[in-house]
Amino acid sequence: MILKTSLFGKVYAFQSVMEVMAKANEEKSGDRLAGVAANSAEERVAAKVVLAQLQLKDLFNNPAVPYEKDEVTRIIVDQVNLRIYESIKNWTVEEFREWLLDTNTTDFNIKHISRGLTAEMIAAVTKLMSNLDLVVAAKKIHIEKTANTTIGRAGTFSARLQPNHPTDDPDGIMASLMEGLSYGIGDAVIGLNPVDDSTESVKRVLHRFEEFRSEWDIPTQTCVLAHVKTQMEAMKQGAPTGLVFQSIAGSEKGNTAFGFDGGTISDANQMALETGMAAGPNVMYFETGQGSELSSDAHYGCDQLTMEARCYGFAKKYDPFLVNTVVGFIGPEYLYDSKQVIRAGLEDHFMGKLTGISMGVDVCYTNHMKTDQNDIENLSVLLTAAGCTYIMGIPHGDDVMLNYQTTGYHETATLRDTFGLKPISEFDQWMEKMGLSENGKLTSRAGDASIFLK
Template sequence: MYKKATVLGHTYSFHHLKEVMAKANEERSGDQLAGISAENMKERMAAKSVLADLTLGEIRNSPLLPPEQDEVSRVIEESVSTPVYERIKNWSVAELREYILNDETTGSDLLQLSEGLTSEMIAAAAKIMSNLDLIQAASKIEVITHCQTKIGQKGVLSSRAQPNHPSDHLPGMRVSLYEALSYGIGDAVIGINPVIDTTDNIYALLVETKDIIDRFAIPTQNCVLSHVTTQMRAIEKGAPADLIFQSLAGTQMGNESFGISIPLLEEANSLIYDKGTATGPNRWYFETGQGSELSSEAHFGIDQVTLESRCYGLARKFNPFIVNTVVGFIGPEYLYDSKQVIRAGLEDHFMGKMHGLPMGVDVCYTNHMRADQNDMDTLSTLLSAAGVNFVIGVPMADDCMLNYQSLSFHDIATLRSIFHLSPAPEFEKWLERAGIMRNGALTKSAGDPTLFMNKV
């Protein structure tokens, strides 16, 4: 027997930390599919009670996936600052939560604290926090990164323009991008998900996006979200890439299912610094999302919240420019409905920020999920209050290539207006010169893509 707790006269027994961590999660269809979730709310509360009383040292000394078996575990373990850990190892998870939420604790304090935390400790704190806790905690943390431009400042809500096209048709992509720019979208990155993952196609998309950036002197960065090896071949061929991209999983086996390893990421890291076109120190774009390890049968009985946190432990090794969770993209097998998507989005954002990452969210859902656009409005509003670094925009909130629903360009403009947030400083100045913004607000010219088409 590992631990036990009594709730309303019934005693619940837990046999190991992995079980406690899984059953302490808020309801999650992915955990249910894996057969590791709490059977009911009372068992969930018992698991949360046990988890809250565990010390950080107990969590570190009971690895869910031992470092000798998994390279992600090794990266996480090797990143821990011994002096910081020694100071806090006897804290309970409840005490960690209290420190995070204390009004006297600053974002700088949390970033320093995170140096002594493993990804599992950060996940444990998230499991005993309410949605409002997650918002409050994340809102304290400012993570500024620099690729071609700087984003992440307090008071800034940046955005990725995602002008995907179902056949990678360059003129079609270009028109979609012009609409995004006309709404002030694209200061985080102009990032395309390609249909055709060939070196020549990725080369063409990188050249096209860089040509648009240069032609209109747009202070932003470009990226094509193909497999990292295809991007590497295109960059070796001379393609102008500011960022290099890859999706991550929280286990070595999960990453192997993506066709990547840490040595491969290190090789790509050397390449983007040697032959990339950016000038700043942060040149990676990572995407994650709860459930990917379960979908590849690489979860080892670990719950999807903890695995997501481990993705961030891997990501911070490479000092990325941006990271985002594609929160509702995988489907209802992992996040069943809007309640689970909203909770996951807030968890992911908090856990990413607690790792010191420049965290964004693709506020999205699939059409077979019990969610709709109003739910995305709710999540994007909560994330704006939480200080999310960036969100993603697609035309009319409907990605015509990936066939899922996200935020529209004008949704992001509305969030900025509601919360008095701005695009990244350099990008805002560019918008003012283009006549799209004035005094922090969009002008009557906003939303008109012919502003750029007429200048071609």
């Protein structure tokens, strides 16, 4: 294993695999804040040169956090199919990239190899890819998962309906929900971020969602994005829970800061299968975002892309229905501007699909970032071209509760129309029955929430 190279007459030597990984990463303000970024463009190129020649076994043998110290590492490594790993362990990262981009490499081939990968291998190959590479490689991979309906089928593009309200006012929530549904939003999930994280509040919203879903026979799933333990208590008390949600991190220390461990997620998954409203077998919903581990001092000196890849390796064990990266939500401390947000969104989407999970993106930004709505639309187009499973749908793209900007109802409708895509099949049929669409096109009734008022 060689950790140095000569570039333009200067020798660049790195002390560890993780230093190579960090300095090979594209420019991210979070890596700079953590003190792990390359000091110059030349050093970044040198790190990429070294990384390209590392073998996959070098990454297997040098996880971001040691196996004996970290539950996330153990979960990732213990899932590896060793027979497949043995067949690819001598590939260089450069050869792995070329194989992924080869026109003869298919979805079947990639899913097979995926079973022999660790998160560090996935992060490494991502660092060698251009933005277009990330689009091309991700487009090849199709991940289908089933709760009440099946997401990820070819020709579909879905959206989470996120009817957040600054005071959890039931009427305000339902107004946003009705309008969103009338635009064809919500086939992935109807999911609320609550202001009030109490069990009683979660139960109240879940009951309201399920009553409405049942009344209008809407083929989708519901979720209130409270802490996983709060949702478990709500289930114990009889709340009609669809998907069970939790934000996750790429290290045990990060998950501890979020207030849970792998055992908690296993228990929640089992409880949802036994008592939840979703038919399954995929009933979990996870959210991630580059930089969260730095926020809790749980990154172990590693770059944020590598820690993000480990989130997906952790999520894979629980076979979730949905995972999404909230790509620009944490702020400019981690992703400074539109260039970094667009890059991170494409990276995360590709890494999630290569891991084998049902991957979406909350294409978003905060108001103090050097980003605007045009940048978000640019990323949305790139992600749709890359075969992204789903994005968010929020009134006018402005979340008045979480105070950030994302995609609205019109973006999903426009992207579907532009790329010739439809919602999940059952949801698409429901829209036609409601007169909201015809032959895959929205009708004049779309956007009229009053159709749900009796």
